Amino acid sequence: xIEKFRKFxxxxxxxxxxLLEKLVLQPSYSKNKNDVDSMGKMISHELAELKxxxxxxVQSETGNHLIFRSxxxxxxxKSILLVGHMDTVFPPESGFDWYREKDDKIFxxxxxxxxxxxxxxxxxxxxxxxxxxxxxxxxxxxxxSDEEIGSPTSKDLIVEEAKKAIFALVFECGGMxxxxxxxxxxxxxxxxxxxxxxxxxxFAGSVKQSAILELAHKIIAIEQLNDPIxxxxxxxxxxxxxxxxxxxxEKASVQIDIRYLSHSDGxxxxxxxxxxxxxxxxxxxxxxxxxxxGRTPMAQSPGNLALFRQIKNMAEKLKIPIKAELRSGVSxxxxxxxxxxxxxxxxxxxxxxxxxxxxxxIRDSLHLKTLLSAVVIDNGWTEYRQNKKSD
Numbered sequence: 001x002i003e004k005f006r007k008f009x010x011x012x013x014x015x016x017x018x019l020l021e022k023l024v025l026q027p028s029y030s031k032n033k034n035d036v037d038s039m040g041k042m043i044s045h046e047l048a049e050l051k052x053x054x055x056x057x058v059q060s061e062t063g064n065h066l067i068f069r070s071x072x073x074x075x076x077x078k079s080i081l082l083v084g085h086m087d088t089v090f091p092p093e094s095g096f097d098w099y100r101e102k103d104d105k106i107f108x109x110x111x112x113x114x115x116x117x118x119x120x121x122x123x124x125x126x127x128x129x130x131x132x133x134x135x136x137x138x139x140x141x142x143x144x145s146d147e148e149i150g151s152p153t154s155k156d157l158i159v160e161e162a163k164k165a166i167f168a169l170v171f172e173c174g175g176m177x178x179x180x181x182x183x184x185x186x187x188x189x190x191x192x193x194x195x196x197x198x199x200x201x202x203f204a205g206s207v208k209q210s211a212i213l214e215l216a217h218k219i220i221a222i223e224q225l226n227d228p229i230x231x232x233x234x235x236x237x238x239x240x241x242x243x244x245x246x247x248x249x250e251k252a253s254v255q256i257d258i259r260y261l262s263h264s265d266g267x268x269x270x271x272x273x274x275x276x277x278x279x280x281x282x283x284x285x286x287x288x289x290x291x292x293x294g295r296t297p298m299a300q301s302p303g304n305l306a307l308f309r310q311i312k313n314m315a316e317k318l319k320i321p322i323k324a325e326l327r328s329g330v331s332x333x334x335x336x337x338x339x340x341x342x343x344x345x346x347x348x349x350x351x352x353x354x355x356x357x358x359x360x361x362i363r364d365s366l367h368l369k370t371l372l373s374a375v376v377i378d379n380g381w382t383e384y385r386q387n388k389k390s391d
Contacts, residue, residue: 002317005127005374009367016123016366017106019046023115024099024108028063030087030148036063039086043143046122051134052141057157063087063145065154067161068125070134078384079138080377081165081341083158083332084118084348085147089355096357105351105360112361117171117348118143120366124373137381140165147332150189150293155335162339166384167307169376170333170345173361174369176352178315179325181345182308183300184337185231186266187330189292190256192218192277194241196285198250209284211252212241217281219254225272232269233259233328259328261297295334300326303342310383311344314375320368347373 009016028039040063044054047068057065063086073079088110090096099108108115121141128134140161144154151158162168174180197209204210225234234256241252256273260266270291277287298304308324315322325346333345349369351361 001131001378002375004131005371008127008130009123009371009374012123012126013367016119016370019122020106020111020116020119020366021099023118024111025097027090027092027097028086028088028110029091030062030089030146032092033059033061033063036087036145040064040066040143040145043086043118043122047125050125050129052125059145059153062149062153065145065157066143067157068141068143070137070139072134072136073138073140076138078164078166079140080380081161081168081336082121082139082141082171083144083168083336084114084121084141084171085144085332086118087145087148088113089148094357101363104363106363107358107360109359111359112173112349112351113354113359114172114348116351116361116366117173120348120370120373121171123370124377127370127374128377133378137377139377144332150295151332151335152293154332158332158335159339162336162341162343165341167380168333168336168341168343169347169373170331170336170343171348172331172333172345173348173354174346174350174365175325176350178320178322178350178365179346180308180311180322181327181333182304182324183326184298184330184334184345185259185261185326185328186263186295186297186334188258188266188270188294190258190270190273191253191290191292192222192256192273193251193253193288193290194218194285195251196249196282199248201246201248204248207283208248210248210282211285212249214280214282214285214287215239215241215252215254218276218287221276222256222273225269230265231261232265234269263297266297295330296338298334298337298343300324301337301340301342303340304337304344307342307344310380311372311376314379315372318368318372318375320372
């Protein structure tokens with residue numbers, strides 16, 4: 001089937017890039033429900049003629065989630081799960097609202113994070129459908145609307161579908177050297193709030209109960225928790241406080257991001273930050289630590305590595321030099337990993353500078369990763385059926 005898939009995709013290369021441009025030019029900021037829903041309608045339209053059912057999971061504040069199932073799902077209790085998110089980090093006022101091709105690169109908001117991945121999913125499915133395989137291979141696709149804000153309304157849906165799958169592919173961008181993600185660090189987002197006592201700066205004296213002064217001590221202590229040996233990353237990303245230079249600040253706060261390889265490392269780091277929050281240097285101040293959001297680590301499990309080896313075998317036939325990657329960023333693959341389902345990420349096209357106005361895709365990688373995805377789905381189902389028979 002490899003050459004058949006290749007031929008199909010080469011003949012539709014123009015259509016693939018026309019769809020990419022269309023999706024990139026459709027704004028889909030996570031907090032703009034109407035725009036994300038418009039994005040969803042475009043995807044639904046592209047898949048409407050395929051042998052797949054469509055389901056809309058309506059949301060009140062974020063965009064609706066979409067679920068697509070091949071007709072073969074009716075005949076099987078397990079399926080192959082594909083996951084891609086429709087939202088981006090770019091609000092309308094960002095000004096990053098254009099699509100541009102230059103040399104071997106394509107620039108645009110979400111071009112690799114992850115509208116390119118969605119295009120790869122769509123055309124991999126079209127390849128399978130063209131050769132009648134969606135009536136034979138059970139495939140479930142989730143297009144969720146809120147990944148960039150932590151998937152608050154789609155986590156349970158993803159877990160539910162993962163429990164019914166044989167393996168999962170997530171279509172965030174691949175590494176610049178065609179890395180496939182077999183593991184991801186965990187992430188926790190925290191807020192540290194400090195309160196003191198307001199006053200006039202001119203009469204504060206040396207014992208002022210400044211929230212900002214106390215927070216300064218705490219920020220230095222928090223940043224010292226970074227540990228490159230165990231790959232623990234701690235970052236104070238934003239700071240707020242005070243109302244003017246001539247006032248003693250009563251309130252101040254920071255947002256903290258931590259990344260960790262193991263759950264125990266994350267718990268230990270949070271405990272250390274809690275201790276820093278509780279113990280104040282400036283008399284009369286008080287610190288309170290609040291947990292905001294997070295994702296558990298995606299370990300490079302035996303199941304993930306076995307799935308990667310299967311993909312690598314297919315990639316070698318396509319002359320794509322993939323290798324495994326442990327990535328610091330988080331995604332919906334972290335959520336899938338909580339079910340112990342074999343999962344890999346980075347199945348989307350390659351590029352760089354996502355979450356910035358320099359985001360770009362390497363043009364040729366879209367075709368290659370789409371082809372690889374179609375082959376992996378076809379081969380993965382064949383191997384699953386053979387293994388089941390031998391059992």
